[in-house]
Each structure stands twice: as structure tokens, then as C-alpha cells.
Amino acid sequence: MEHPIIVGASRIAPGHGTHGVSRSERTTLSLPETISPPIARALQAKGYETLTPVQSAVIEDNTAGRDLLVSAQTGSGKTVAFGMAIAPTLLGDDRILPPPGAPLALVIAPTRELAMQVQRELTWLYAETGAQTAQGVGGMDQRTERRALERGAHIVVGTPGRLRDHITRGALDMSALRAVVLDEADEMLDLGFREDLEFILAAAPEDRRTLLFSATVPKQIAELAKTFQKNALRITAASSGEQHADIEYKLMSVPAAERENAVINTLLWYDSTNTIVFASTREAVKHLSARLHNRGFEVVTLSGELSQAERTSALQSMRDGRARICVATDVAARGIDLPNLDLVIHADLPMNAETLLHRSGRTGRAGRKGTCVVIAPAHRKRVALSILRTAKIEAELIAPPSAEAIDARYRESILASPLLTEPVTDDEQPSVASLIEKWPAEALAAAYLRMQLAARPVPEEVTAIAEDTGDRTPRSRDAFVGGSWFKVSIGRKQRAEPRWLLPMICKAGGVTKSAVGSIRIFDTETHFEVAADKVDSFLRSVGKNGTGEKGVYISAIDGPGERPDRQERPQSKRRPPGPPEKYDPSKPRPERADRKERYPKPKSDDFDTFMETPRPVREAKPARAEKPFVAKDKPVSKDKGKPQWSKPVAEGEARPPKKKAAKPKDHKKPRAAD
Numbered sequence: 001m002e003h004p005i006i007v008g009a010s011r012i013a014p015g016h017g018t019h020g021v022s023r024s025e026r027t028t029l030s031l032p033e034t035i036s037p038p039i040a041r042a043l044q045a046k047g048y049e050t051l052t053p054v055q056s057a058v059i060e061d062n063t064a065g066r067d068l069l070v071s072a073q074t075g076s077g078k079t080v081a082f083g084m085a086i087a088p089t090l091l092g093d094d095r096i097l098p099p100p101g102a103p104l105a106l107v108i109a110p111t112r113e114l115a116m117q118v119q120r121e122l123t124w125l126y127a128e129t130g131a132q133t134a135q136g137v138g139g140m141d142q143r144t145e146r147r148a149l150e151r152g153a154h155i156v157v158g159t160p161g162r163l164r165d166h167i168t169r170g171a172l173d174m175s176a177l178r179a180v181v182l183d184e185a186d187e188m189l190d191l192g193f194r195e196d197l198e199f200i201l202a203a204a205p206e207d208r209r210t211l212l213f214s215a216t217v218p219k220q221i222a223e224l225a226k227t228f229q230k231n232a233l234r235i236t237a238a239s240s241g242e243q244h245a246d247i248e249y250k251l252m253s254v255p256a257a258e259r260e261n262a263v264i265n266t267l268l269w270y271d272s273t274n275t276i277v278f279a280s281t282r283e284a285v286k287h288l289s290a291r292l293h294n295r296g297f298e299v300v301t302l303s304g305e306l307s308q309a310e311r312t313s314a315l316q317s318m319r320d321g322r323a324r325i326c327v328a329t330d331v332a333a334r335g336i337d338l339p340n341l342d343l344v345i346h347a348d349l350p351m352n353a354e355t356l357l358h359r360s361g362r363t364g365r366a367g368r369k370g371t372c373v374v375i376a377p378a379h380r381k382r383v384a385l386s387i388l389r390t391a392k393i394e395a396e397l398i399a400p401p402s403a404e405a406i407d408a409r410y411r412e413s414i415l416a417s418p419l420l421t422e423p424v425t426d427d428e429q430p431s432v433a434s435l436i437e438k439w440p441a442e443a444l445a446a447a448y449l450r451m452q453l454a455a456r457p458v459p460e461e462v463t464a465i466a467e468d469t470g471d472r473t474p475r476s477r478d479a480f481v482g483g484s485w486f487k488v489s490i491g492r493k494q495r496a497e498p499r500w501l502l503p504m505i506c507k508a509g510g511v512t513k514s515a516v517g518s519i520r521i522f523d524t525e526t527h528f529e530v531a532a533d534k535v536d537s538f539l540r541s542v543g544k545n546g547t548g549e550k551g552v553y554i555s556a557i558d559g560p561g562e563r564p565d566r567q568e569r570p571q572s573k574r575r576p577p578g579p580p581e582k583y584d585p586s587k588p589r590p591e592r593a594d595r596k597e598r599y600p601k602p603k604s605d606d607f608d609t610f611m612e613t614p615r616p617v618r619e620a621k622p623a624r625a626e627k628p629f630v631a632k633d634k635p636v637s638k639d640k641g642k643p644q645w646s647k648p649v650a651e652g653e654a655r656p657p658k659k660k661a662a663k664p665k666d667h668k669k670p671r672a673a674d
Contacts, residue, residue, distance in 0.1 A: 032051075032056070032059065034059045034060070034061070035059060035084055035087075036084075036087040036088060036091055036095070037095060038087075038091070038095050038096075038126070038128035038129045039083070039084055039087050039125060039126070039129075041128055042124060042125050042126070042127055042128055043080075043125075046124065051077075052076055052077040052081070052237075053076070053237050054070060054072040054076050054077060054078060054081050054235070054237040055077050055080055055081040055084060057070075057235045057237065058070065058081050058082065058084065058085040058211075058235065059084050059085060062233065063085065063233060063235075064088060065088075065089065065209065066209070066231065066232070066233050067209055067210045067211065067212075067229040067230055067231065067232040067233070068085065068211045068212070068232060068233050068235060069212050069214075069217065069221075069225045069229065069232045069233070069234045069235070070082075070211070070212065070213045070214070070235045070236075070237070071214055071215070071216065071217050071234075071235070071236045071237065072213065072215070072235075072236075072237035073215055073237070073357060073361065076237055078183065078213050079117075079118050079121045079122070079183070080121065080125060081213075082107075082181045082183070082211050082213060083121065083122050083125045083126070084125075085211060086105055086178075086179040086181065086209065086211065087126075089105075089178050089179050089209055090104050090105055090129075090131075090154065090155075090178060090179065091129060095128075095129065096129055096130050097126075097129050097130050097131050097154050099152070100132040100151070100152030100153050100154055101152045101176065102152070102173040102174075102175055102176035102177075103134075103149075103153055103154065103155065103156045103172070103173070103174075103176065103177060104154050104155065104176060104177065104178050104179070105154065105155045105156070105177070105178060105179045105180075105181070106155075106156050106157075106158075106163070106174075106177055106179070106180045106181070106200075106204070107122070107155065107156070107157040107158075107180075107181045107183060108158065108159070108160055108163065108180070108181065108182050108183065108188070108197065108200065109157065109158070109159060109183045109184060109188075110159065110160075110183075110184045110187040110188040110191055110193070110334060111159065111331065111334045112137040112138060112139055112140075112159060112308055112311065113302075113311065113315065113334070113336045114183065114184065114334060114336070115135060115137045115157050115158055115159055116135065116137065116157075116312075117336065117337055118157050118183060119133050119135050119157040122155055122157065126154075126155070131154040131155055132151075132152065132153045132154050132155075133153060133154070133155045133156070133157065134148040134149055134153035134155075134156050134157075135148075135156070135157050135158055136149075136156060136157075136158030136159070136162045136163050136166050136172070137158050137159045137162055137308070138159050138161055138162045138308075139307060139308030139311075140162075140308055142162075142165070142166075145162075145166070145171075146166070146169075146171045149166065149171050149172055149173075150171070156172065160188060160193040160196035160197055160200065161193070161196055163196075163200055164196045164199050164200060167199070167200065167203050174203050174204050174205065175205065177204050177205055177208050178208055178209065179208060179209040179210075179211065180200075180201065180204055180208055180209070180210050180211070181211045181212075181213065182197065182210075182211070182212045182213065182214075183213050184213070184214065184215070184334065185197075185212050185213065185214040185221055185224070186214040186215055186216050186217075186218060186220075186221055186354075187215075187334060187358075189220050189221065189224070191331065194220070194224075197224070198224075198227075198228075201228045210228055210229045210230075210232075212224070212225055212229065212232075215354065215357070215358065216354060246364035246368070246369055246370060247360055247363060247364040247369075247370045247371070247372050248369065248370070248371050248372070248396075249360070249372050249374070249388070249393050249394070249395035249396065250371065250372065250373045250374065250395060250396050250398050251374050251376060251381075251384060251385070251388065251395040251396065251397050251398070252266070252373055252374065252375050252376065252398055252399070252400055253376050253377075253378055253381045253384075253397070253465045254375060254376075254377065254378065254400050254462055254463070254465060254510075255377070255378055255463050255465065255509075255510030255537075255541045256377035256378065256379065256507050256508075256510065257508075257510070257541060258400075258460075258462050258463060258510075258541075259347065259375055259377060260288060260291055260347075261400075261460035261461070261462045262375050262400045262460075262462050263277060263288065263292075263345060263347050263375065264291075264292070264295060264457065264459065264460050265400055265401045265402075265403070265406060265459050265460055265462055266345055266373050266375070266400070266401065267292075267297065267325065267343075267345070268401070268406045268410070268456070268457065268459050269401040269405075269406055269409065270342075270343050270371060270373075271413070272324070272341075272342040272343035272371075273324065273340040273341075273342055274318055274324055274325075274326075274338050274339070274340050274341045274342065274343075275324060275325045275326070275341070275342070275343040275344070275345065276325075276326045276327075276328060276338065276341060276343075276344055276345070276362055276363075277292075277325060277326070277327045277328070277345045277347050278328060278329070278330065278344070278345070278346050278347060278348065278350070278359050279327060279328070279329060279347050279348050280329070280330075280348035280349075281329065282303045282304060282305055282329060284347070284348060285301050285302075285303045285327050285328065285329055286301070286303075288327050288347060289301045289327040292325060292327070295457040295458070296456070296457040297324070297325050297457060298322065298323045298324050298325060299323060299325045299326070299327060300314035300315075300317050300318060300323045300325070300326050300327075301314065301326070301327050301328065302314055302315075302326060302327070302328035302329070302336075303328065303329050304329065304331060314326065315336065315338070318338050319338065319339060326338070327347075330350070330355055330358070330359065334358065336362065337362075338362065340368070341362055341363045341370070342363060342368065342369070342370055342371060343363065343370070343371050343372075343373070344359060344360055344362055344363045344370065344371070344372045344373070345372075345373050345375065346359060346372070346373065346374045346375060347375055349374070349376060349380060349383060349384055349387065350387060352387065352390070353387050353388075353390040353391035354391075356374075356387055356388070356391050356393075357391055359372075360372040374388070374395065377507070377510075378465050378506070378510045378511065378512065379503065379506045379507050379510075379511075379512065381465075399464045399465075400462040400464060401459070401462075402459075402461075402462070402464075403458075403459040403460065403461055406459040407459065410452075410453070410456065411449075414449065414452050417452075463510065463537060463540050463541060465510060465537070483517065483529050483530050483531050483532045483535060484529075484530055484532075484535045484538075484556060485527055485528070485529055485530075485556070485557050485558070485559055485560050486527070486528055486529075486530060486538075486542075486554055486555065486556050486557060487525050487526065487527050487528075487554070487555060487556075487557050488501065488504075488505070488525060488526045488528070488552060488553070488554055489524075489525055489551075489552055489553040489554075490524075490525065490526060490552055491521055491522045491523050491524040491525045491526055492521050492522065492523050492524075493523055493524055494524075496521050496526050497521075498519050498521075501519065501521075501526060501528075502516060502519070504552070505528060505554070508541065508542055508554055509530070509534075509537070509538040509541045509542050509554075510537060510538070510541040511530070511534050511537065511538055511541075514531075515530060515531045515533075515534040515538070516528055516529065516530060516531075517529035517530070517531065518560065520560060527557065527560050529560065539556070542554050
């Protein structure tokens with residue numbers, strides 16, 4: 001593999017024709033001549049005037065016919081990039097593709113939504129070449145996909161599992177394949193598709209081109225490229241800190257119990273055209289979407305448990321304006337591109353910096369500005385700062401919008417509503433005249449205001465967290481003067497320990513560990529101290545339900561209580577009685593006799609005396625009496641058998657004679673002659 005080509009990201013003056021890319025990633029050059037004419041005309045018809053760095057890099061002269069390992073971030077125009085890169089391989093010197101038959105190109109994507117999005121992009125990009133595209137994604141009808149493959153297609157886009165299934169069943173012919181593209185390769189490996197990818201690449205012809213696009217190039221990606229690529233050219237689209245220059249990052253620290261309230265207030269504060277809210281699990285998506293729906297928001301969900309029809313319907317609702325908010329998991333929202341998506345909210349913290357960048361990359365596209373709000377519980381604020389620092393992102397620390405501020409902002413937007421400046425139509429004129437004649441202007445204005453306020457969800461009360469200076473120096477005892485004491489309903493009998501009590505207290509009260517002072521563990525409860533400047537916020541967080549965890553309750557007390565006596569504390573049974581002696585190296589070691597007196601042996605004081613003591617002579621046991629001889633082969637006596645049961649008789653009466661058993665008739669004996 002040659003040295004990588006690093007492509008910078010320079011800025012140009014604002015202009016139109018930047019579909020799917022951010023303003024910070026446009027090059028200063030117009031469309032180059034190396035692009036195939038049908039592809040160039042499709043780009044111009046779509047409004048393209050310039051290319052992103054990664055798009056310019058893949059069509060340079062040294063990339064012709066070679067395998068490529070491209071590293072570029074989300075939103076850099078990778079779909080159009082590999083579409084232009086494989087065009088010379090598919091078209092050659094022609095401008096129109098031959099009639100469809102066996103596929104010429106195969107594009108593999110990690111998720112259904114991304115595969116369908118890639119198919120849409122390639123459809124308009126290859127519109128003038130007469131290309132036929134087909135898809136093979138999980139969740140769709142296999143019979144429909146097989147019929148499309150039988151009719152013939154130039155480009156097939158799909159997910160690894162479904163493509164492998166089509167190859168195994170013989171529905172996907174790989175013999176004519178000229179190029180294979182792996183989009184979001186790092187995500188496919190994270191999802192466990194390595195075996196499927198290796199199977200597909202092994203089934204492709206050896207003389208094919210392999211283009212591997214990935215946001216990052218970890219060790220697994222490098223090994224995959226080394227195995228299935230030949231003399232690959234490495235291209236890195238370096239962002240130089242401007243990858244997400246069109247995205248404004250905000251970090252909001254709130255109490256853990258008020259995280260959903262903060263999401264509601266954030267949605268009301270920004271009032272974005274389209275918003276996506278990320279949650280960590282399917283259950284979190286269900287709970288949060290139900291909460292938002294009950295508050296009057298137009299919400300759809302995206303999670304792994306939905307069918308393909310439900311996912312398609314949810315995305316279409318976002319595109320046509322029937323819904324404005326999408327609550328999704330990371331995997332389900334991978335690669336989706338929604339129009340006018342101005343706001344991304346991280347309701348749950350991402351696992352790492354890479355996930356943060358992929359989530360945030362849903363906004364800030366097509367030259368539009370975007371906002372990304374990271375909502376971090378107070379006890380995980382430092383984790384959020386660490387993730388942002390790793391991603392090389394500077395986020396502004398903000399407080400959650402209050403209900404009063406949201407109301408004031410909404411009232412201002414009502415006064416600036418374009419409905420007030422529109423002229424009255426002829427159909428509206430009679431009704432308007434009747435209202436003016438019947439009601440005064442003040443009553444009409446009040447009615448309009450009430451209707452506007454009733455049409456929007458009511459904001460929630462969110463506790464503002466005091467700004468953390470980042471100083472980890474422990475508080476002095478003076479900081480706890482005037483503080484308050486609280487108790488937790490678990491103690492030593494429940495194996496309470498400070499190492500897990502302290503995080504639970506901080507999470508329940510929305511404070512950091514520096515705000516918690518002394519912790520005293522009793523048998524059935526634990527008392528702890530909270531700094532004076534944190535008592536009010538701690539009471540607001542805990543006072544709503546008083547629950548730290550399931551079955552654990554927190555309440556305020558008057559004082560710390562008496563410290564348990566050290567002698568009453570349970571001690572290990574293996575510990576010797578009395579306080580342990582301190583070791584003094586200058587003290588001579590005691591003699592054996594002294595140690596013998598201190599630690600007497602339990603069986604004997606003197607081992608030598610014990611051994612010299614003669615043992616008593618044991619008396620011999622008497623000889624056993626011989627048993628009479630009984631012959632084992634002696635026949636059993638018939639007279640001494642168990643007597644047959646008979647009816648009881650009166651005393652003095654003789655028993656009736658026993659009846660002789662009748663002999664069975666011999667049926668085999670022939671009858672005597674008559």
C-alpha cells in the first residue's frame with residue numbers, strides 16, 4: 001500500500017449547488033474534466049458546481065483502475081464519490097451502459113436505510129447512462145428482489161446478510177462483477193458482518209476493483225483491506241478541525257432524573273423544522289417517544305425491532321412534514337439523510353467520540369447550519385467533556401432552558417408570525433368584518449394569543465446545575481459548615497459500602513462527589529453530609545420522590561447521629577481477642593518457653609512427658625463362638641412352611657380338615673375310546 005493521499009478542506013465563498021455537502025468542505029475548483037460526461041451532466045443538473053475533497057481525490061489520474069481505501073467522515077459526500085470513482089470502470093469509453101444482465105457493480109452498506117439511500121443517489125447520478133439499479137436488503141420481500149435480479153441490473157445495492165443469501169441461492173450472479181464498494185466498512189465490522197463480507201468478496205472475481213470507504217481505519221479494516229485489496233491507494237480526507245464547522249455544539253448538564261424534561265424544553269426552545277433525538281436502547285426510544293407524544297409532539301421512532309415498512313413510513317413522515325421529531329438508536333439511524341434536519345439531541349451520551357461524530361453528522365449538511373445538543377447527567381458531565389475532547393470538538397456549556405424563557409421566546413415569535421402580515425383574502429373578508437364589528441380589538445388579540453399558546457406543548461421545570469470549574473481539589477471541612485445531613489434506608493446489614501453508595505447519592509441528588517462529606521454506615525441505615533451550597537439543589541432533586549434506587553429511600557435528618565461504638569462493630573471471628581501488639585524491631589524475640597506460656601498447646605503442656613507416659617494395655621477380646629454348620633444344599637422342608645390362612649374357630653372346636661387341591665386336568669392326554 002502506498003503512502004496515503006491527504007486531502008485538505010478549504011473554504012470558498014457561499015454559493016448554490018452544494019447538495020449533500022457542507023460549506024466548509026467544498027474545493028475551490030469547478031467540476032474537473034476527468035469526470036465521465038454523463039456523470040458530470042447529472043451533477044450539474046442536481047446543482048453541483050464544486051466537489052468535496054474526497055470527491056476530488058477519488059477521480060485523480062493516479063486512482064484510475066486501482067483499489068482504494070478511503071477514510072472520510074460522515075457528510076463528506078462519500079456516496080457521490082464512489083459513484084464517480086467506479087464510473088470509468090463500468091462505462092469505459094462508452095457513455096451508455098449495455099443492456100442489463102449480470103451486475104457490474106455491487107455496493108454493500110450496513111443498514112437498510114443507508115442502502116436504500118445509496119440506491120436513490122446512484123439512480124440520479126447514473127440516470128443518463130441508462131443504468132438499472134436493484135436492491136437486496138433485509139426486511140424486504142425476497143421474491144421481488146429475485147425477480148429484479150432475474151430481469152437484470154447494472155448496480156446492486158444491499159446489506160451483507162441479504163446479499164450473501166442471494167449469492168447462496170444462486171439469484172445473484174457475480175461472474176460479470178467489475179467493482180465492489182464497501183460503504184461504512186467500520187460500522188459493518190462493528191455489527192458483526194465480517195464473515196458475510198469475507199464470503200461476498202471471496203465470491204467476486206479476482207480482477208474486480210475493491211473500494212473501501214470508512215470513517216476510521218482501525219486494525220480490522222486494515223486487515224480486511226490487506227486480504228481483499230491489491231496495491232490499494234490510501235486516501236484520507238483530513239478535516240483539519242473543520243469537519244463539523246457548520247455544526248454548533250452545546251453541552252447541557254442536568255440532574256439525571258430531569259433528563260427527559262430537558263429534552264422537552266430543548267425541543268421547545270429551538271423549534272427546529274426537523275429534529276432527531278438519539279437514545280441508547282430500544283426501551284429508551286419507546287419510553288421517550290411515548291413521553292413526547294403525550295406532550296403533543298409529532299414523533300416517529302427508528303429502532304431495530306421495526307419492520308422495513310414501518311421504518312420507511314417513519315422516514316417518509318419526516319420528509320413530507322407529518323412528523324418533526326424522530327427518536328432513534330445509533331444503529332437504526334446510521335446513514336440516514338433527512339431534509340432540513342437542523343437539530344440533533346443526544347438524550348443519552350454516546351459511547352465514544354466516533355459515535356458522537358456519526359450522530360452529529362445527521363445535521364449540518366447541504367450548506368445548512370446545524371445545532372447539536374449533548375444532554376449529560378450531572379454525575380457524567382466529565383465523561384461528556386472527555387468524549388468531546390477526544391473528538392476535538394469545543395462545545396459551549398449552557399443551562400437548560402427554563403419555562404419562563406421558553407414562554408417569553410414563544411410570545412415574541414407569535415408577534416413576528418408571518419400570518420399577521422398576510423393580506424385578507426376575499427373568502428375571509430366577511431368573517432373578518434363580522435369579528436371586528438362584534439368584538440373589540442383587545443378581545444380578538446387575547447383570543448389569538450390563547451389559541452397560539454394552547455397549540456404548543458407546555459414546558460417543564462428543569463433544575464439548573466451550578467457551573468463546575470473543573471477543580472478536583474477536595475473540599476475543606478469549612479465547606480461543610482452549615483450543611484445538612486441525610487439518611488439512606490440501607491446499612492451494614494445490606495452490605496452498604498461507600499464505593500457504591502457515593503455514586504448512587506450523587507446520581508439521585510444531581511451533585512458531584514465533592515459535595516458529599518462524611519458518610520456514617522449504621523446497621524440498617526446510612527447517614528451522609530451534603531455541603532451547604534448544594535443543599536437546596538440536592539433537596540429539589542431528591543425531594544420529588546425521595547428514591548435513590550429501587551427500594552432505597554433518601555430523607556433529611558436533623559443531625560449525624562451518634563457514631564457507632566468501635567467495640568460494638570462486628571469483628572472477624574478469626575481475629576485473636578484483645579488489641580494486636582505493635583511490632584517493635586528493637587525488642588528481642590521471646591524465648592520458646594515464653595511463647596509456650598502465651599500460646600499453650602491444647603492437648604498437652606509438655607510433648608516429651610506426653611510421649612513417655614506408658615499407654616494402658618488393652619485386654620484381648622474373647623474368642624467368637626463357633627456357629628453351627630448349616631448345609632447350603634439341604635432341601636427346604638415342606639412341613640415347616642408358613643401355615644395356610646384359615647378361618648378362625650371357637651375355642652375347643654376342631655378345625656375343619658384341609659381340602660386337597662384338585663389336580664389339573666391333563667388336556668394333552670387323549671380321551672379314552674368309548
